[in-house]
Amino acid sequence: MTTNALTAKNLTVSFGGLKALDGLNLNVELGQFLGLIGPNGSGKTTFFNVLTGIYKPTNGTVLLGETDITGATPNQIYEFGITRTFQRLRLAPTLSVLDNLILGNQRNLHLGFIGNIFNRKRLRREIASQTEQSRELLGRFSSGLVSKLYEPITALSMIDRRRVEVCRALISDPKILLLDEPSAGMTHDETSALMNELLAWRDQHKELSIILIEHEMDLIDRICDRCVVLNYGQKIAEGTYQEVANDRMVREAYLGED
Amino acid sequence: MIVPSIFRERWPVLLLGLAAYVSTFLFLHLEQEWEIALLLGIVPLVLYIAKKSGMSAKCRQAVGVAPVFTKVVFLLSALALIVTLRHEHFALLLLATVLLYATISLGLTIQFGYAGLVNFAAIAFFGIGAYTMAVLNQSQNGLPDLMIIVIGGVVAALIGSLLILPVLRTKGHYAALITIAFGLLFRSFLEVNDILGGPQGLKVSGLNILGWDFAQSFPAILGGGSFYVSYTLLALVLLIGVFSMTRLIESSWLGLNMDSVRLDETASASFGINVARWKIMAFTVGNFFAGMSGALYASMSGFVAPASFNLSDSLLLVSIVLLGGMGNAVSVIPAAFLVVVLPEKFQVIQEYRLLLFAVIVILILRFKPSGLMPRPLRRLINTSSK
Amino acid sequence: MDIGFLGQYLINGLVQGVTYSLVAVGFTLFFGVLDVIKFSHGDVLMLGAFTGLTIYLGLDPLSLPPSITLCIILIASILSMGFVGALLCKFLVLPLKSAPPLNTLLITLMFGTVIRESVRLFFPNGSNPKPFPELLPTNAINLGNLNLRVDSVLIILFAVVAIVLTHFIINKTRTGLAIRAVAQDEETARLMGIDFKKTVLITFALGSGLAALSGVSTGLYYQEINFGMGLMLGVIGFSAAVLGGLGSVYGAIVGGLIFAALQTIGAIWFSVPAYKDVFAFAVVIMLMAWRPTGLLADRTSERV
Numbered sequence: 001m002t003t004n005a006l007t008a009k010n011l012t013v014s015f016g017g018l019k020a021l022d023g024l025n026l027n028v029e030l031g032q033f034l035g036l037i038g039p040n041g042s043g044k045t046t047f048f049n050v051l052t053g054i055y056k057p058t059n060g061t062v063l064l065g066e067t068d069i070t071g072a073t074p075n076q077i078y079e080f081g082i083t084r085t086f087q088r089l090r091l092a093p094t095l096s097v098l099d100n101l102i103l104g105n106q107r108n109l110h111l112g113f114i115g116n117i118f119n120r121k122r123l124r125r126e127i128a129s130q131t132e133q134s135r136e137l138l139g140r141f142s143s144g145l146v147s148k149l150y151e152p153i154t155a156l157s158m159i160d161r162r163r164v165e166v167c168r169a170l171i172s173d174p175k176i177l178l179l180d181e182p183s184a185g186m187t188h189d190e191t192s193a194l195m196n197e198l199l200a201w202r203d204q205h206k207e208l209s210i211i212l213i214e215h216e217m218d219l220i221d222r223i224c225d226r227c228v229v230l231n232y233g234q235k236i237a238e239g240t241y242q243e244v245a246n247d248r249m250v251r252e253a254y255l256g257e258d
Numbered sequence: 259m260i261v262p263s264i265f266r267e268r269w270p271v272l273l274l275g276l277a278a279y280v281s282t283f284l285f286l287h288l289e290q291e292w293e294i295a296l297l298l299g300i301v302p303l304v305l306y307i308a309k310k311s312g313m314s315a316k317c318r319q320a321v322g323v324a325p326v327f328t329k330v331v332f333l334l335s336a337l338a339l340i341v342t343l344r345h346e347h348f349a350l351l352l353l354a355t356v357l358l359y360a361t362i363s364l365g366l367t368i369q370f371g372y373a374g375l376v377n378f379a380a381i382a383f384f385g386i387g388a389y390t391m392a393v394l395n396q397s398q399n400g401l402p403d404l405m406i407i408v409i410g411g412v413v414a415a416l417i418g419s420l421l422i423l424p425v426l427r428t429k430g431h432y433a434a435l436i437t438i439a440f441g442l443l444f445r446s447f448l449e450v451n452d453i454l455g456g457p458q459g460l461k462v463s464g465l466n467i468l469g470w471d472f473a474q475s476f477p478a479i480l481g482g483g484s485f486y487v488s489y490t491l492l493a494l495v496l497l498i499g500v501f502s503m504t505r506l507i508e509s510s511w512l513g514l515n516m517d518s519v520r521l522d523e524t525a526s527a528s529f530g531i532n533v534a535r536w537k538i539m540a541f542t543v544g545n546f547f548a549g550m551s552g553a554l555y556a557s558m559s560g561f562v563a564p565a566s567f568n569l570s571d572s573l574l575l576v577s578i579v580l581l582g583g584m585g586n587a588v589s590v591i592p593a594a595f596l597v598v599v600l601p602e603k604f605q606v607i608q609e610y611r612l613l614l615f616a617v618i619v620i621l622i623l624r625f626k627p628s629g630l631m632p633r634p635l636r637r638l639i640n641t642s643s644k
Numbered sequence: 645m646d647i648g649f650l651g652q653y654l655i656n657g658l659v660q661g662v663t664y665s666l667v668a669v670g671f672t673l674f675f676g677v678l679d680v681i682k683f684s685h686g687d688v689l690m691l692g693a694f695t696g697l698t699i700y701l702g703l704d705p706l707s708l709p710p711s712i713t714l715c716i717i718l719i720a721s722i723l724s725m726g727f728v729g730a731l732l733c734k735f736l737v738l739p740l741k742s743a744p745p746l747n748t749l750l751i752t753l754m755f756g757t758v759i760r761e762s763v764r765l766f767f768p769n770g771s772n773p774k775p776f777p778e779l780l781p782t783n784a785i786n787l788g789n790l791n792l793r794v795d796s797v798l799i800i801l802f803a804v805v806a807i808v809l810t811h812f813i814i815n816k817t818r819t820g821l822a823i824r825a826v827a828q829d830e831e832t833a834r835l836m837g838i839d840f841k842k843t844v845l846i847t848f849a850l851g852s853g854l855a856a857l858s859g860v861s862t863g864l865y866y867q868e869i870n871f872g873m874g875l876m877l878g879v880i881g882f883s884a885a886v887l888g889g890l891g892s893v894y895g896a897i898v899g900g901l902i903f904a905a906l907q908t909i910g911a912i913w914f915s916v917p918a919y920k921d922v923f924a925f926a927v928v929i930m931l932m933a934w935r936p937t938g939l940l941a942d943r944t945s946e947r948v
Contacts, residue, residue, distance in 0.1 A: 096636065
């Protein structure tokens, strides 16, 4: 049996008396594109926050491949190769596009104090290679964006900002990418375009597993290999989109009982 | 001909250097209040004309094209300034104070402007450096004075690290409280204990570097002058060193990560930034600068006393950073100049100094939060392409 | 240890403690509603005391009985400080709502400085301490070794009444409900039809009124006020609020009492009583390192 890229076993997160996640069992296979759906408050973003170390689980384990990463800090999670985007877009608005991208590539930078101050030659080389890498990555998404490399984020349109945030998450060549409602603030076409660009990139990085939280169902239908539906912090259905869309419990969760 | 073509694109820089020299000289040299007031009226007018005529754009461009040349020109202006003022005790003392306050402000810029750490105890770290100089300078140890200045910085940084744990574990306003509490604690401590001279303070002997006694007048061979010339020169050297380091930090991965920490800690952690590390680095480096500045100040003024290290001084320093434009290492220097020199020249407003600057800061925060000169976008220089 | 001696320290500590608690409650109210640290709080306290003094001097020729004068002073300074608080809110704090919280901290800090310096510069002979009128009975009850000052008891009573009143307003009135709603979730409160601006203004006025009360009672107790008293009290009040957990009114009360206790311990323990502040601040710094969100709960304000 092949090991899953990511496995969550019996994951529970409580805030006071409220169980945001309740014994969640979920796994993602290598190279899979998993859709995570569910009504508001079902625990989707909480799940991401636990995965990325922002919340500590009250119970349960998270495995990356065979490695137990339960309770790791956000820095450690990054080192393990899990990156994410945020629902409300968390870029550094007053920094340039290039700055934002390079920030995502921490593991490939020399960060020592002495080195940065005194070994400027090496720093210049790193700046050059990071700029090149950022250019190349951005170019796969939008050639127009490349010319805006030195613009501040505030000068960009929403879809360009989303692109930058996705690229920031991809630049370190992660194993797992978590996308939290990338469609928020964008039109249907813009979201489609972004997803297509992502899929094109993924064709060359077949081992990347992606988990996508979304409310736009036809997007999930079109691009996800598999879906998991959450409600009240638990998994209530999984399968292809078509399968879960027709599941009775899922319909109840979204629409209420007939 | 090589010479003319160099100057063709760089002459705005020369003009800038000249303007800086002339204006600072006048501000420091003139003594009548009406003269200063006139100057204060002329300067914004000149700036306005420069902007409208396109001159400031030309200057900015020239500076961008020739950074090293710019630095040399300004260094020469500063030296020319010191030379011109070499017989004026008070003007030199003022200039030296400006340079030292600018040094602390650069430290604050790193802590506050880059890493987002509020430090309302800047004067306390300055004071730690000052007292270190007072204590180490008196005893007959063999420590060279230059090293004591550095040690002053180190001691300040070390004591600062005692605060680091609480500062790290708390968010924004809590951290501010800790630094305020520390500042008050430091002042109380100085007044209460006897080892460090209590409320009277301690006397500090002057510097003696490589055999040159700073207390004597500047040598006649080099033009003669007040003994303050030596201190001012040393303060200039310190400022240049600190300024260079600040710029090097800003234009490297250090500054980039500090910016990220300031702007969004949670997001920063999510792409691997060790938030604590950068905060510690910024806090330590900033306090180090303040400590060195304090050590030099102590030997220059000849004594240290608790009354010099108040919360109001820390607030004044914070207002310098805000006035200059948070995170802008260049404009912090003229801001320090204004905040230190103007109250001295307008004796009338000496008393009102803090009130005046508090009001100015309120206005800035309310209407122009980016300060007089906002921080320019970082542009990491890529040598391989355009 | 002499019981009378200890008792004296206890009473002093209690008076100090409730004063700090009042200030701390103010801080906590502001923070709860707007996530704002109003650093000018201590200086508003001082201004309240000076306002009280000014009114007293104005009323002096009328030779009213002390209790009436006291009432007038209290009401006048509470109302005027409430007004100042509302002004601060309207012109300096609300406009900065979308700016980084650091800016609000700085602007209130500077505003406090403006108040402090203004009193120092513009109040006649402002840089020197001023005697505060004796409007409370000056006698003391003799309980064996302990001389219990009547005014201490009255001040503690004042403070307790004020705290209870605040508690009542916050928890049992519609205004208080609005305040709590806004403190919890601004957006939802707005959706529920609560006038955000008005609620915030009221909160600031309320907090500032409390500060005025603290200022006047401090003046009454020590019979002296000076322009710098607000700074120390403000920092202490803030420390107390933080100790108890910013956002929690009970925490603020507890924090105030704890800080006074620390000072008292410091004064007794160290042979030089002047070290008490050093001691108290050092302990606060350490406590914050250990429990950054305060001893009681703090609201987490971040949504990821």
